[in-house]
Amino acid sequence: MKSVDGFKEMPLLSLKNVSRSFGSTRAVVDVSLDVNQGEFFGLLGPSGCGKTTTLRMIAGLENPDTGSIFFEDADITHLPPERRGFGMVFQNYALFPHLNVFENVAFGLRARHQNKADVADRVASALELVQLPGYDKRDVHELSGGQQQRVAIARAIAIEPALLLFDEPLSNLDVSLREETRSELRELVTRLGLTAVYVTHDQEEAFALCDRISVMVGGRLMQTGRPRELYEHPSEISVASFLGRNNLIRAMRLSSSKTTAGEFKTLDGGHTLRMNVNHDELAPLNKPVFLTIRPEHVRLSTNDGDAENSLRAQIREIVFAGATSTVRLDANGLMLEALVLRANELEVNQECHVVLSPDRLMLLKN
Amino acid sequence: MKMDRAKRKIRLHQWRPVALLAVTAVVLIYGVVYPNLAVVITSLQRAGNWTLANYREVLSQGSAIEAIVSSLGLSAGTVLLCALVGVPLAFLFERFTFPGRRLFAALAALPLVLPPLVGTVAFIFLVGESGILAHSIQNLFGLENPPWRLRGWPALLLFHTYTMYPFFYVFTGAGLRRIDASLAEAARSLGASKSSVLRRVVLPQLTPSLLAAALLTFMTSMASFSAPLLFGGDVRVLTLEIFRARQRGDFVMAVTETVILAIISLAALIVFQRYEGTRRFAAAAMKGAPRRREIIASGGARVLATILAVVFALVLVLPVATLFLVSFAQEGSWTTQTLPSAYTLANYRRLFGDPLAAEVFFNSFTMSAIAAVAALLWSFCVVTLLRRREGARTFAGESWRRLLSLLVLVPWALPGTVVAVSVAEAYGRPGSLLGSFVLVGTFWILPAVYFLRFMPLVVRALQASMEQVDPTLEEAAGSLGARAWQRFVRVTLPLVWPGAVAGTLLAFVIALGEYVASVLVFVPANRPISIAIASELRDFNLGAAAAYGVVLIIIISISMAFAGRLERLRG
DSSP states (O other): OOOTTSOOOOOSEEEEEEEEEETTEEEEEEEEEEEOTTOEEEEEOSTTSSHHHHHHHHHTSSOOSEEEEEETTEEOTTOOGGGTOEEEEOTTOOOOTTSBHHHHHHHHHHHTTOOHHHHHHHHHHHHHHTTOTTOTTSBGGGSOHHHHHHHHHHHHHHTOOSEEEEESTTTTSOHHHHHHHHHHHHHHHHHTTOOEEEEESOHHHHHHHOSEEEEEETTEEEEEEOHHHHHHSOOBHHHHHHSSOOEEEEEEEOTTOOSSEEEEEETTTTOEEEEEOSOGGGSOTTSEEEEEEOGGGOEEESSOTTSTTEEEEEEEEEEEETTEEEEEEEETTEEEEEEESOOTTOOTTOEEEEEOOTTTOEEEBO | OHHHHHHHHHHHHHHHHHHHHHHHHHHHIIIIIHHHHHHHHHHTEETTEEOSHHHHHHHHSHHHHHHHHHHHHHHHHHHHHHHHHHHHHHHHHHHEEOTTHHHHHHHTTHHHHSOHHHHHHHHHHHHSTTSHHHHHHHHHHTOSSOSOOOOHHHHHHHHHHHHHHHHHHHHHHHHHHHSOHHHHHHHHHTTOOHHHHIIIIIHHHHHHHHHHHHHHHHHHHHHOOHHHHHHOTTOOOHHHHHHHHHHTTOHHHHHHHHHHHHHHHHHHHHHHHHHHHHHHHHHHHOOSOOOOOOEEOOTHHHHHHHHHHHHHHHHHHHHHHHHHHHHTBOTTOOSSSSSOSOBOSHHHHHHHHOHHHHHHHHHHHHHHHHHHHHHHHHHHHHHHHHSHHHHHHHSSSHHHHHHHHHHHHHHHHSOHHHHHHHHHHHTSSTTBTTBTOOOTTSTTHHHHHHHHHHHHHHHHHHHHHHHTSOHHHHHHHHHTTOOHHHHIIIIIHHHHHHHHHHHHHHHHHHHHTOOTTHHHHOOGGGOOHHHHHHHHHHTTOHHHHHHHHHHHHHHHHHHHHHHHHHHHHHO
């Protein structure tokens, strides 16, 4: 794989065309992805999209029906989990109820037959890292949810894992604790120089934590990229609608336009919109396609009637949400949503102009 | 006027828990505390003086020591064998899925619902020296004598394993289901091999379940009476020794041995309760446990597992099938043949035509119904007191509630022999708590004993139902203006009745086949089914004995099916 620097390292973890079905349900379909050394990698998607199954296959808890998994260039597809050396943090923490905090964290070290002094040292430092020093003699039942979660993390990092796997580890915490733990987690992984794969259905969480994210929908991997890339240039409707709010505009490319600048007619409202089309194959003539624009990119004005892609619209509803307000608009039957910082001057039923700037409009793969 | 009503309300409010407490206390004092105290006192007295002479005398006799050692040895052996059979079966059927699995799983608990006497009789017909198995081997190989005699230790251990292995099977299975599957996965991801997961994660968490099963098996085996009586041979066990001592009129010996048996059983109960507690605790600490997917074994293992399931299912069904077969056998048609040579409905015709048989059924039905309904009504009192919110008004605190639930459990933990002997001792002569009324020798002794023996089942069933009712529902009803009785009738009762009735049915059918206590205190006026079976057996009316057993099993099956439906209704 060549890059600008002339050469790029092999990825640490590689999934190649991995599929897994449960009975007639195809949980994971032909997923390929690469995770690089030191990367915090996210698997994001709605529940039931196959992200947890993918993670479990990486961990070795599930075997792929087809496809292979490589780690440091070695095929680990059928390696049992205990021989992979990956730490995993479970959604319900999976702390051993019959063992105290120390023994929970020491579990993996004992499985590796380390000597007593080493075990004690490494348990102590793992507990220190998750800010639970001195909790070693506690029973796991005595701990709060947040503390149990930290013990689960300490247990996973104590084995100095080659890869750290997280299965929605924050979903059992309450909101304020979740954000706090989130930043601590990211900091900890970076400090230890670990590579992590993180499964979540929470877009905000994935964006805050991950260097790169794969979005999965219906068992398929739809798009992989940096958070900003995914947000600003979703390639598919499913990705666009899963990541944040979006205006979906059904439109048809006009046969009259022969230039690179595409000209589209919206099916609702019959407006003419212009935008740059880089890939001709994405927008065949006379076939309905989806255009999309984020609400925060929809501009409202009272005098911009001449700007490109300016439509006349009527304000239907204004929803106040603190720092921002959402304005619902009706442009001759085309329903749009705009996010504005100040809605003071706006009123319901007011007539105004909506500007869908051509460089903010995107064309989606169907 | 308004003031009056308010005052009355307050008085009613205080009156209710006091009444509940009074009813509960009277039953426990008359039924549990006093009879048990009475046997202890009798065992410690001689001619009105306090002395240990009875114990010295009993313990100096070889037979008593032998009985204690035999009972303990038999129970220890039973626990070991039941564990060896029940635990692997539970692992096999809980962890894996294969053809035939459901067949066995559906039948696994069958021996538990078989009345002990009926089970014993069925066993004699199947594996006894003149039973089907022995005859078929004898005829197959042309042997002169039966290949074995169903007597003594091996016979008892075999029968106990057959009837009590379900404790281990059921408890281990439930324990395995409770273990969070992600724990094993976490252990694997931390580097533990499959065998090390079993050793370090699964077994430690299973220990409380295994101990509970062991204690339950131990207690049941200590109380076993029918099998030692019918094919124990020379094996002297405590229950049997107590029965024989009473038969020959040696009441002091009977009472003293009863106390010894009671102490052993209660010790087991106390340990059992502790482990049951920790089991619940561990389960409560779990959150969000995903279900374990059952692994489908393949190839040879699959065939082997299927064969195993079918064989075990057959083993479970065979004694009952034998009982059915023998119930249709013509009297005298089954001597040396493998199977009875002539079949008839005569046994059943006799059962339904004979006024004596009708009376026996009538007695058992009436007495069991009285006991079960009384247990249901009384358990509402107990469970109300045991509930945290209600109980808080009457009791000082947790320790009182624990005492109450312990007292309720005592008759359940005590062997039927002990319950019968202690009631007989307490109410066998005038001047007891009942004044000049002597309970022993009347019709009422058996309903009373049945009530005591099986009310813990009803209390537990009702308690389990009540625990599922959110206490805020009653509070909500209260806030809407419902009085205490309205809250009970309109909110609590509709939610708990299926569970309560299911528990009552269970108590009813178990009482229907009760033998151990009945044989000690029955009188001609209340001769129950089990006594009739035993006497038919003694007269070698095998077909008639079997027919009684079959009718009992049919009644039990119908009731259990009905109870199962009710349980589902609740869930």
